[in-house]
Amino acid sequence: MTLTLTHNISALFRVRNHFSLFAPIFSLNRNTHTLLPNTVAFMASADVDAKSGFTRPEMYKENLAGTVEAYDRHVFVCYKNHHSWPARLEASKDDPFLKGVGSAFKARKKELSKTKITVCESREDAGLSDGDVLLFPEMIKYRRLNESNADSFFDDVLLGGKPWTAGVQDGLTGSHIFVCAHGSRDVRCGVCGPVLIEKLNEEIELRGLKEQISVLACSHVGGHKYAGNVIVFSPGPDEKITGHWYGYVTPNDVPALLDQHIAKGMVIQKLWRGQMGPATQVANGGDTDTVKQNNVESNNLSSNVNVGGCCQGVNGVSCCQTANFEQNKGIEETTGAHKKQGSETCLKWPALQQHNIITAAGVLGALAAIAVAYRFYRREGL
Template sequence: MATTPENTTTDNISTESVIVDDDVTYGFQRPEMFTEKLTGSVNPYGRHVFLSYKSHEEWPARVESSESDPLPKRLAGAIKNRKNDLAVKTMLTVCESGDGTGLSDGDVLVFPDLVKYRGLEESNIDSFVEDVLVNSKPWSVGTEEAVTGSYVFVCAHNSRDKRCGVCGPVLIEKFNEEIGVRGLKDEVFVGACSHVGGHKYAGNLIIYSKVQDEKVSGHWYGYVTPSDVVDLLDQHIKKGEIIERIWRGEMGVPPVEKAEKAVEQTVPNGNGLKENTKDEKENTGGCCQGANGFSCCRDDNSEAKKSTYMFDFFTKKWEQHEIYTAAAVVGAVATVAVAYSLYKRSR
C-alpha cells in the first residue's frame, strides 16, 4: 500500500507565515515600535542581582513569585523583607542557566560588584542576603568569583509578554553571531533574562561593563532591533559610546537627574576592549524618537551658542561703530573750536 508523501512545502510556507505574522504583531515590525520616548524610562536603582535559573522557555509569567519555582520566590521574598536594611535599592532578575551560558541553577551575579556566587539554595538564602546584600561582606557559605568582560541581558520572557518572547531570542542569536565574528566570546556574555520592565519597549536589554576607574556601568536599551546589535558591540561595548536613539537610562541615576539627563554621553573609555580616543561627541543635543526608527537628533546647545555668538558679534560691531562715530563728532567739534579761537585772536 502506497504511503501519502508529506506536504513539506505547505508546512514550510505555513511556518514562515506564522513567523512573519508574529514579527508584525509582536516583533520588530509591530506598530508601536518607536512611538514613545525612551529616555528616562528606567526606575532608579543601585544594585542588580541576577539569579541563574532554568531556561527562559521554562519560566512562568511570574517566575519570582511562582509556587512551582521556590528558589527565585524565596530569594525575592528575602530581599523584599530586608529592603529597609539595604544600603541601595536592589533589583532581582532571573537569567538563563544551562549549556552555553556558563551558569548553573543557583549561581548569582551581582552588579556593580562584578561578582559571581555559586551554590545558592533555599537553605542558605538568608545568609546570602545578610552577608552580601545587607552587610556588603563576602558570603560565608557559597563560593565567590570575580567576573570580567561585558554582560548583555536580553529580555526573552515569553510567558510574561510575547513581545519580549519574539524579540529577545532573535537579538540573542544576532549578538552571538556578531560576537563570534569579532572573536569576543571570552569578553562579551549574552543571555536571556526575565521581565525588566517596559514590555512596550521590547526588545529590551541591559549592558553591564567595567569602565573608567574600575567603575561598572549599567545601561538600558529599548526598541532594539537586530540592525542595532553591531552598533551596541562596536560603539557601546568597544568604544563606550551611548547609542542615543535607543537608550533608556542607566543604573544609579536618581529620578530628577534621570529625567533631565542628556542622552548624548559617553561611557569613559568603554570596557577596555579598545580605548576610545575620540574626544568630540556627535549629536550633542536633544533627540526626538520618530516612527520607523527615524530620529531627528540635533545640537540644540550648538544652535543656541551660534545665535548668542551672532548676537554678540553684531552688538560688538554696533558698539564699535558708535565709538567711531562719537570719536569723529568729538574730533570735528574740537577742530571747529580751535579754528574759531585762532580767528578771534587774528582780529
C-alpha cells in the same frame, strides 16, 4: 493557510512560471494544491512579527529616556531557562527555590530599595549553574544559593556588605549583556528576545569577542512595550562598571551595541532608557542626565548616528564597524528571516538593501500571480 484549486490548476502554474524569481516565497505543491511549509512559515512569522515583534505598531512611539530610574545594584540569580520560567517568578508557590529567594527579598524590600533582582538563565557552556548569583557593579559571582541559605545571602552580602561564607566567590570580567526573553510574561519579549540573543552571539563571534562578552536571557525587567529590552554591564571610560538599559532594540542595532557602547563606551542615545549607577560621560561631552533631557525634548528616535572606522575600545575590546550605521525605523524582514540573517564584520548596507528589495518584490509577485490566476478561473466560469 491552505490554497485549494479544484479546477484547471495548470493555469496557475503557467502564471507562476513567469515569476520564477519568486519561487522560494511562492511555492505550490502540484500534488496537494497547497502552499508548501516554507511559504506558510514565512507568512506566519511575518504575522507574529507584525503583532509582537520588531515591526509591531507600537515601536518607536514613545521617548525612552527616563523610563528606568537610577539604582545602585543589580543581582541576577541563575535558574533554568526562559522556556521554563513561569509568568510570575516572584510569586511562585510551587518551586521551592523561587519561593525561598522571593520570600527573602520581600522581607528586606525596604532596605533594598535601590537593588534590582532578576532571574537569568543558567548555562553550562557559560559556566553558570542553578543557584549562581551575579552581582553588578561588584562584578562578583557567588555559587550555591538555595532556598535554605537565601536569608544569609541577603543579610551578609546585600545588606551587610560582607563575604558570604556559605557560598563560593569568583570574580567576573569583561562585558555582560542581558536580554529579556520572558515569553510567558509577555509575548513581545518572547518574540524579540531570542532573536536578539542569536544575533548578538553571531556578531560577537564574528568579532572574535566570545571570551570578552557574555549574553544571557533574563526574566521580566519592566517595560514590555519597549521590547527588545537589553541591559549592558561594561566598564566605562573611567573603568567603573555601569549598567545601561536599552529599549526598542532590533537586530539592526546589535552592531552599534558592540561597536559603540562596549568598544567605545558611547551611549546609544536613541535607544537609551536609563542606567544603574551615577551619570556617566558620553561621546558628545555631556552626561547621561543631559542625554535624558535631550531625548525628551528633541525625539532622537528619528536621528541618524554616524560612526566610522575600526576602534580600540575600553578594556581592550576591538571591533570593526560600519561607516554609516543607519537607524532602524522598523525591520523589513520577518522574525524568521532575522534568525537566518548573517552579517559580515563590516556591514555592507547596499547588498542588504538589494536583498530587501528582491524579497519585497517576491512577495508582490506572489500576490500578482494569485490575482492573475483568479482572473483565469473567473473567465473560464469556474
